[in-house]
Amino acid sequence: MPAQVLTSVVDGLMLGFVYGVAAMGMTLIWGVMRVINLSHGPLIALGMFGTYFLFTGLGLNPYLGLLLIAVVGLVAGFVIYGVAVHRVINAPYLSSLLATFAVSMMIIGVGTAALSTSPFNVDFSLGSVAAGPLTIPGTRLMAAFAAVLVAGLLYLFLYRTKPGKAIRAVSNNRGAAELMGIPSSRVLALSFGIGTMLAGLAGGLIATFFPFTILSGETYQLKSFVIGVLGGLGNPIGALVGGLVLGLLEGIIPAFMPVSWVPVIEFALFVLVLLIRPTGLLGGRA
Amino acid sequence: MAALEVRDITSGYGEVQILWGVSLKLEPGKLTALVGSNGSGKTTMLRTIMGQLRAWQGQVTFQGQDITRLPSYQRASEGLVLVPEGRQLFTDMTVQENLEMGAFAPRPQPQMRRNMERVFALFPRLAERRSQKAGTLSGGEQQMVAVGRGLMAEPRILMIDELSLGLSPRLTLDLFESLRRLKNEGQTILLVEQNVAMAMAVGDYAYVMAEGRVKMEGHARDLLHNEEIRAAYLGV
Numbered sequence: 001m002p003a004q005v006l007t008s009v010v011d012g013l014m015l016g017f018v019y020g021v022a023a024m025g026m027t028l029i030w031g032v033m034r035v036i037n038l039s040h041g042p043l044i045a046l047g048m049f050g051t052y053f054l055f056t057g058l059g060l061n062p063y064l065g066l067l068l069i070a071v072v073g074l075v076a077g078f079v080i081y082g083v084a085v086h087r088v089i090n091a092p093y094l095s096s097l098l099a100t101f102a103v104s105m106m107i108i109g110v111g112t113a114a115l116s117t118s119p120f121n122v123d124f125s126l127g128s129v130a131a132g133p134l135t136i137p138g139t140r141l142m143a144a145f146a147a148v149l150v151a152g153l154l155y156l157f158l159y160r161t162k163p164g165k166a167i168r169a170v171s172n173n174r175g176a177a178e179l180m181g182i183p184s185s186r187v188l189a190l191s192f193g194i195g196t197m198l199a200g201l202a203g204g205l206i207a208t209f210f211p212f213t214i215l216s217g218e219t220y221q222l223k224s225f226v227i228g229v230l231g232g233l234g235n236p237i238g239a240l241v242g243g244l245v246l247g248l249l250e251g252i253i254p255a256f257m258p259v260s261w262v263p264v265i266e267f268a269l270f271v272l273v274l275l276i277r278p279t280g281l282l283g284g285r286a
Numbered sequence: 287m288a289a290l291e292v293r294d295i296t297s298g299y300g301e302v303q304i305l306w307g308v309s310l311k312l313e314p315g316k317l318t319a320l321v322g323s324n325g326s327g328k329t330t331m332l333r334t335i336m337g338q339l340r341a342w343q344g345q346v347t348f349q350g351q352d353i354t355r356l357p358s359y360q361r362a363s364e365g366l367v368l369v370p371e372g373r374q375l376f377t378d379m380t381v382q383e384n385l386e387m388g389a390f391a392p393r394p395q396p397q398m399r400r401n402m403e404r405v406f407a408l409f410p411r412l413a414e415r416r417s418q419k420a421g422t423l424s425g426g427e428q429q430m431v432a433v434g435r436g437l438m439a440e441p442r443i444l445m446i447d448e449l450s451l452g453l454s455p456r457l458t459l460d461l462f463e464s465l466r467r468l469k470n471e472g473q474t475i476l477l478v479e480q481n482v483a484m485a486m487a488v489g490d491y492a493y494v495m496a497e498g499r500v501k502m503e504g505h506a507r508d509l510l511h512n513e514e515i516r517a518a519y520l521g522v
């Protein structure tokens with residue numbers, strides 16, 4: 001394999017980890033409350049601006065800034081759940097789809113007015129790491145590392161802590177969870193908060209190496225769909241694996257055909273998986 | 287004071303009324319049986335007691351407190367515990383995690399380890415299967431998890447909907463034996479059961495429901511030996 005292709009593949013893989021984080025947020029919300037969160041993309045974009053303002057405005061290291069983005073994301077998620085989602089949680093899918101779409105439009109509307117749609121750029125660099133024929137930008141390496149950390153922490157949270165297990169219980173059988181004394185509405189709010197936090201973190205990481213606008217989240221929202229279906233909607237571990245698959249494809253495809261074919265192939269894969277294995281390659285639900 | 291008192295409850299689904307003024311009383315430390323043919327409203331009654339269904343009229347009093355408007359998770363936290371019909375396990379979680387979820391409320395939480403050992407002593411088979419996903423167990427084992435999960439809540443009142451449904455006679459006997467032991471330990475129990483003869487045999491007091499009403503009540507043994515009742519309501 002020529003070094004150029006190898007570099008592109010490794011680049012894609014690194015990016016895949018970050019896609020995984022974005023997809024985990026979407027798939028967690030779907031898995032727990034059967035809501036497709038159409039505000040996921042704009043929330044990713046807000047995460048990007050979070051990094052921008054914390055770094056450019058306050059001079060905060062982007063990785064420290066992520067801690068703040070995480071907290072704000074969590075709280076924002078509670079608020080969005082309480083204001084827009086909770087009232088339609090038992091209604092047919094279309095209602096929650098419209099509710100999160102409305103949130104999406106508000107973020108994009110206000111965001112466009114305040115931030116325009118011309119690209120922003122975080123002027124931050126960690127140099128690059130050379131390994132044999134490979135040169136990997138430091139920010140990508142850090143993003144991949146942070147993504148793995150986030151995925152690991154999410155796993156520990158869901159499988160080792162009491163609130164995490166409560167999320168899985170509500171996701172598995174909400175009625176039974178109530179019978180155990182679990183306040184399921186609060187658990188749903190928490191899940192939405194964590195999903196939003198993951199969107200913000202993914203955006204915050206992407207901003208360290210790509211320019212962006214308030215509209216940039218849409219691409220990642222679509223990728224999150226594709227990844228969610230690949231890995232099994234509702235399965236956070238599957239989301240990470242799905243992210244890597246997608247990242248890998250994006251690294252390999254440009255070596256053999258024009259870049260514009262990337263989304264075509266991604267969505268062809270999406271449809272194929274839906275047709276052949278609708279529960280995802282790794283099986284669904286946490 | 288009764289452990290639980292239900293007074294003149296009416297309830298139903300949507301516009302359809304199912305319960306037409308049901309009253310029940312559970313004495314502490316006793317096993318009360320609630321029997322009646324399929325569709326007579328037993329499950330609907332339990333769901334209304336838990337607050338999963340709204341009571342249209344009437345009152346539910348638990349330990350002297352009116353809980354008619356309390357959300358169901360709060361009733362559960364207070365120790366009003368239902369082992370629901372169809373088990374409703376967390377099928378994607380392990381047996382041990384299911385039991386842990388039973389002890390979610392602050393009240394039973396400190397004794398979780400001890401209670402889990404108790405459940406394993408009652409159902410040794412669950413100890414062997416503790417790391418297995420609940421959804422992969424046999425029907426009988428799943429029912430053990432359902433009852434065990436209920437016990438983890440340190441119930442002040444344990445309500446069981448259809449203990450023996452779909453289980454082999456052998457397992458049914460085992461579960462009834464466990465139930466008798468719980469009762470002897472002083473557990474207050476409300477048992478809904480298809481197997482009327484067995485329910486009456488372990489029960490202290492019994493209610494017979496038909497068409498959303500209580501048609502008959504009395505000491506379990508008296509009811510079981512009353513020919514008229516046997517023929518009319520119990521089908522035995």
Ligand SMILES: Nc1ncnc2c1ncn2[C@@H]1O[C@H](COP(=O)(O)OP(=O)(O)O)[C@@H](O)[C@H]1O
Binds near residue numbers: 331
């Ligand atoms: N979810 C529901 N929606 C509408 N009707 C129901 C529902 N569940 C039960 N019913 C009706 O309520 C009546 C009582 O049912 P149920 O309480 O389950 O009886 P039992 O537990 O004694 O067999 C039946 O006529 C049944 O068809």
Ligand SMILES: [Mg+2]
Binds near residue numbers: 328330371447
């Ligand atoms: Mg029933």
